[in-house]
Amino acid sequence: MEELLSKIRACNLCNDLLPLGPRPIVAASPKSRIAIIGQAPGSVVNESGIPWDDKSGENLRAWMHISSEDFYNPDKLALIPMGFCYPGRGKSGDNPPTAICAPTWHDQLLNELQELRLVLLVGKYAQDYYLGDTAQKTLTQTVQRFEDYLPKYFALPHPSPRNNIWQAKNPWFKASVLPRLSQEVASALKEK
DSSP, X not given: OHHHHHHHHTOOTTGGGOTTOOOOOOBOOTTOOEEEEESOOOHHHHHHOOTXXXXXXXXXXXXXXXXXXXXXXXXXXEEEESXXXXXXXXXXXXXXXXXXXXXXXXXXXXXXXXXXXXXXXXXXXXXXXXXXXXXXXXXXXHHHTGGGGTTTEEEEOOOOGGGHHHHHHOTHIIIIIHHHHHHHHHHHHSOO
16 A cells, blocks of 8 residues: 555656646555545645645534544545646636546555445545446435445535535535434444
């Protein structure tokens, strides 16, 4: 695993596509029980080098009912973005994750996670990639049907504060999805 993580952190396959150059950000251990597959690091995370080290990460940890200590323990959680580097700013937020990371590295990483029990698919890029034809037409529909993808996958919207309007329009998310998420997370982290 350490050799693989070193290769990923040294990757420069999409150097020409990245406005700030490559800085792959990932965390994992063979003992990781939950994998969080998100979009790509934002500018704050690119600067700190710590995955989910921003308001989105705070929101995600609150959704999961998990401490920062557990969240950043690679023996508990693997933090794997669809694109490992900051993709730069677009017209309405960050650019999409680069398309080369997931097909190049994800299978190798996931094959090393010997204790994996649950994969959180955060955002449409991760859901489309992993759920393929079983993903619904919209992120909202996919998240509404989250139970269809259990026990392996749990579909979530991105926890960005920009999605507060989405949450306000979809009160079922807080009422039904988040309680189940915290249950699934607690179960996946429980010692067997």
